[in-house]
Amino acid sequence: MKKGFMRLVVVIALTLFLSVGSVFAADDAGKNFINSKVGIGYQGMVAGSFLNGLSARGWIGDRVGLEGSVFYGKADIEATDDADADLWMLEVKAMYALVVRDFSKFYIGGKIGYGQVSVSENGWDYIDGEALWTPGVFVGAEWSFPQLPEVGFNFDVGYSAVLFNPTINGPNEDVDVKMHGVNATFGIHYYF
Numbered sequence: 001m002k003k004g005f006m007r008l009v010v011v012i013a014l015t016l017f018l019s020v021g022s023v024f025a026a027d028d029a030g031k032n033f034i035n036s037k038v039g040i041g042y043q044g045m046v047a048g049s050f051l052n053g054l055s056a057r058g059w060i061g062d063r064v065g066l067e068g069s070v071f072y073g074k075a076d077i078e079a080t081d082d083a084d085a086d087l088w089m090l091e092v093k094a095m096y097a098l099v100v101r102d103f104s105k106f107y108i109g110g111k112i113g114y115g116q117v118s119v120s121e122n123g124w125d126y127i128d129g130e131a132l133w134t135p136g137v138f139v140g141a142e143w144s145f146p147q148l149p150e151v152g153f154n155f156d157v158g159y160s161a162v163l164f165n166p167t168i169n170g171p172n173e174d175v176d177v178k179m180h181g182v183n184a185t186f187g188i189h190y191y192f
Contacts, residue, residue, distance in 0.1 A: 035062050039152060039189035043069045046184045051087065057152070057189045065095035065107065071115075085127075089115030089134070093156075104143035111136050111158070117166070127166045134179055136160035150192075156185045 036059060043055035053071035060066070071089045091113035099106040113134035119127040138158025144151055162180040 036060050037191040039150075039191035041187060041189035043067075043071075043185055043187035045069075045071055045091075051089070053089075053091075055187055055189065057154075057187075059097075059105075062100045062105075063097045065093075065097065065105075065109075067091075067093040067095065069093075084121065085117060085119045087115055087117050089113050091134070093138075095140070103146060103149065104141060106139075106141050108139050109137070109156075111138060111160075113160075117164070130164070130166035132162055132164035132179075134160045134162055136183075138185075140185075150190060152189045152191055154185075154187050154189070158183065 038056070038058040040054075040056050043053045045051040045053065051071040051073035053069040055067060055069040057067040058065065069091045071087075071091065073087060074085060091111055093109050093111040095107045095109035097105040097107040111134075113136075115132050115134070116129045117127055117132055118125065118129055136158050138156045140154060140156030140158075142152050142154040144153065160180060160183055
């Protein structure tokens with residue numbers, strides 16, 4: 001499963017990077033995207049557990065932004081004390097900047113995430129690759145320093161729901177992936 005997951009991460013990251021970059025490069029003549037920028041980098045998610053992710057983020061003009069991230073980590077679950085849970089997730093965000101300054105933006109947005117969870121205990125698979133969805137809303141800020149304008153730092157706070165109805169193969173039928181509620185993400189992107 002780990003080889004397949006890593007291949008999926010690489011394919012998604014390259015697809016996001018190449019597709020977003022080609023859209024911005026294709027419209028040089030029209031000057032519609034004169035202030036557009038695309039960056040790749042790191043995004044971290046604090047949602048019960050801490051998940052690390054690879055991210056591509058782009059701004060169309062000054063106000064409209066898109067972000068795609070791939071996360072992988074140990075999930076914070078409620079099952080038994082010895083249970084071990086793995087989670088990978090693909091998340092897409094749409095952002096609209098309400099306030100734009102020379103080196104900062106304040107934005108609102110919506111997001112949707114799709115992932116898969118595997119839970120095991122002592123070699124027994126309670127849940128094996130069950131799908132979950134995480135829709136949500138958020139507010140955030142992105143800023144850079146005048147000396148280093150191509151590096152953007154961001155911080156988002158929002159609310160996420162979890163749509164998860166797993167098939168459980170074991171004695172414990174109450175497994176809860178604790179990603180719902182208020183959560184935060186932060187990241188750093190290098191813009192090209």
